[in-house]
Amino acid sequence: MTGRLDHIRELGADAILLTPINRAPSYHRYDTTDFRALDPLLGTWDDLAELVRQAHARGLRLVFDVALNHVSRDHPWFRAAAAGGAGARERQYFRFLEDGKYLCWWGYGHMPELQLDHPDLLDELFLGEDSVLAFWLGKGFDGVRLDCANDLTFPLCRRISEAVKARFPDAAVLGEICNYSAPWLDALDGTQSYFFTASLKALWQKSISHGQFQRNMQMAYGGGAYRQFQMLSSHDIPRARTEFATDPAFLRAARRLQFTLPGIPMVYYGEEFGLEGAKDPDNRATVPWETWPARRLEPDARELQELIRLRQASPELRAGRWEPVFTDGVADLVAFFRVLPEDPQRFTLVAWNDASQARPVTLTVPWGWLFSEVELREVFTGRTCQVGAGLITLPLEPRECSVWQINPGNKGSYSFFKSWHLP
Template identity: 30%
Template sequence: MPIHMPDLPEWTAGVHHDGSVMYVTNPLPELNETVTIKLRTPLAAPIRHVFIRAMVDGEYHWVPMRIQEETKTSQIWAGPLTVAQPRLDYRFKIMLDEGSYYYTALGMSHADTPDADDFTLLADYKAPLWVRDAIFYQIFPDRFYNGDPSNDTQNGEFEHAGVKSMKRQWGELPIPWAKGRSMDFFGGDLQGITQKLDYLRDLGVTSLYLCPIFLAGTNHKYDINDFWQIDPHFGGNEALAELRRALDERGMHIILDITTNHIGHQNTWYLDARDNPDADTAEFFDFNPTTGEIDTWLGVPILLKLNYTSQKLRDRMYRDDDAALRYWLKEPYCIDGWRLDVANMTGNLRTHQLDHDVWREMRPHIKQVKPDAYLLGEYFMDGTPHLGGDELDASMNYAGFNISVRRWLGGADVGTQDKHPHGDMSLLPSDAVAYQWQRFMGAVPYVIALQQFNQLGSHDTTRILHVAGEDKALVKAGTALLMGFPGVPCIYYGDEVGMTGGKDPDNRRTMPWDETDWDQDMRAFHQRLIEIRHNSPALKTGGFQLLLAEGDMLAYQRHLPDQTLIVAAYRGLDNAPDYHVPVWQGGIVDGAQLKDLLSGDVYTVEGGQIVLGGLAHGQALVLELQ
């Protein structure tokens, strides 16, 4: 995944390795298995020798590579590597007459760099392989569809911060938090989701991610008051069992959202501890040394911070047979995994920094019940330290994909929606996007990169259409990058029909079900891209190589032995200047033809490149090598 550095010879941009089956004979090896590692180099590169340098038992281990194959453009070097430890890090040393280069997950360098830059193989890692085929769809349940009006929250049914619950009419705008305090309810429920599964299957969706559905007092339900009860306003436990049955009939999956970091202020764990310092659950909490009161999450009074120094808390959350995180994996619910809310803060407070400890201990307890359960942590920041195969399976890849693409399309840096002074409103240059992609992808094993959770927006961010200045062409460009990128794509409900929305809760509007309110062209574009994703093995498990990141253009290659695709997106004005995409770097020969699966246009390789010129504003291409 190299970015060609200007102080390096041109041929170095054609050196490539990634952790896909293109370059590792078995990307998911068993312990002590010997795999063949491959490296592609340009045919004319003045290379004398190539070595694999692996870190084995704390010492460098050198493996000479041999030329296994020559193509019209490349030499394929190969060497054996035995994976005799749970994690094996390696890089390449390329020898020339005039000196040597190191090639790592961050690209080519004359200088040696820290081992953290290395490629990584994991031994005996059991990946949740089903997610590679998944197209996720995120639903904020109260706002998706009202399937059973009899369970709607009523006016004045309960109260929070002096605000009573309000029953709203579908289609009205959410009330801003300062006035509504998340107490406005629209009636969406699990029955409604069940009734709309055929709509989702028609779109191409295979998997659901639901914001919390457990008993709680707000519309967002991140203030969970009972981990073992589905909120009756969402249909109760039986509605989840029925949704599971309906998903099974359609071959679909589901993950639920849970707050491992905190609970709601009406949770009996908190009520008992608040009223009785000697209660069994008192140790579930930290007490603020300044106020003497139970700690809250970021000062929010209805969200009480959990203290993982408590072994009893760990029992109830994930170690007991009926622990919260194990209970819903079993019959009749059989959910397929968890999205772990504010995973970045779980276990962490002042002198207690227990997040690694919690995830490492939790993982086997979850996998014992459901070996292919998907453990997804919420990280707006860098989640890569938790993605080494022994903690989480993936993060919500905000830093590694979402934020950079949003900044490229509309200058929506973290903090801009709240007008913080650290928010950057300027468009991110294309080369900076590529560099950010490379750094975060290179920081995790490639088998993990293939299951990272990628979105253009979520319930915690402004809608992507709003970010793009209501420019639907730019949304299409971003959607193409999303569907082609390594990892698991997820659509935020309504984006496919042109929904917009600003700062939370405006981004949580009700889903429009009157088709005359839909942007049918946008929905058809999503359907086509999803279809391409479903029918393209290279987009699911293939390797990744950046080809072009300049001006207003981004282009990258996804490749398997039997399929090569190039995904490109242009954000500039109509009638783009010529962009010369150096496909020789990806091993593509002169005379080869690439067909755009979106427009049908065909491009021919000449002089090692294809020329993309005259593109329309926001145009995306998915070029397949013929």
């Protein structure tokens, strides 16, 4: 991985999430046998230190992933609990049932769940001075992702965040939330949310309308819950290139939404190469590095780089307010604004025409500072339109997610925006 950092940085990424690197019997390592041991298949402690050093030198932050909810049935705690009977101290770390079975994650017997109300476990995992989380953050990581954080419960996630911040105030505490994730931001710095992904898939399958998709986004972001990670692919769902293989126009629109809606775009490794894969384990295949120099020139990589550059150059896409446009009676349309109230020139309009024909669509612009005849330019095609008395008529192409920004120089020496206009 250290040798691929330049590739990741060239794409425009600024953080890397590593799936678990602790010792475990499985390839995914979410079933650890030792929270503090590095899997030797990945390298040595010196290799890890060099990865941290090289990543930080390139402005890349590193986040480690850990499953605190469960362990491997080969973990010494569980072996002692199973062998020692009711009197074993470790027996209290798990919940054994009368039939000899035990609680395990999603019913998978190889991953027994920990009873996270036991004080010994809380100290060992995150409360103690030398806890598991403190151990890894002390190696130079910039944050932690809590696997299946919704299983840990909301109060425990809050306690974990408080404990981490007490010792590592700049560390990020992120959580995987398979539920509706916005409320969990009260306990976590950020959430890996599947709500955006699930809403897109439901729309593609025509089980919800475009209007309902817009309302879903309103629920997710209307309260300013912008610290959610937006993804199209992950190791738990099919890769987007496979999911939407029969509809490349939908995939292109979905990717543009990923980078223009509020939230933090999360790109799954290999998406820049157009890597395909259905459900686990196909979606977890290795990157074909032997062909990667040629594959970097594929449309997926170019478009991804364009979207990352667009987001980096547009502060309203990173931190601006989200304003939905509800277009009653207009089918197959999603539209919204991203604006910075403190700078009226920082303005992006996204209009997704999912209809199979080109059409003009007129939208209301409810801001008094957006003057008549100011020009908007579509960032990918260069076509233009003008604002007129609080309305914009957009020329939309079929199955296109268009992105429009202000082109204030269309009147030559005239300036629409004076410095004293700014609040």
